[in-house]
Amino acid sequence: MRGSIAASRKRREAEGATDMNPHQHSTDARDALGAIDTVAAGDPVAVLADLAAIAELVGRVAERAQQDLASWATVGPHLAQARDQAASLARSLHHARGTLAYNMSLQAAA
Secondary structure, three states: OOHHHHHHHHHHOOOOOOOHHHHHHHHHHHHHHHHOOOOHHHOOOHHHHHHHHHHHHHHHHOOOOOHOOOOOOOOHHHHHHHHHHHHHHHHHHHHHHHHHHHHHHHHHOO
């Protein structure tokens, strides 16, 4: 993998950037998607972490869009639902990553 989306976000936070614009979110998500190669990655735990980070970005973009489009009352509920679904997906991917990491450590110890 060229670099994880989580590492990119941590680097920006360390540099003092606390909030990104929607274009930065989109760029990060596209970069992460292009970097994911589940077969050649060699570290499936890192792949799951990147997928979870992408889901978190989708949730943030949906939340930002909901704020930006607040005057469109019929759009807001759909964006809220998308945000909630992205949060659920991220949570599931984080759990999958943790479970896989645990199972891999048991296998390595055996």
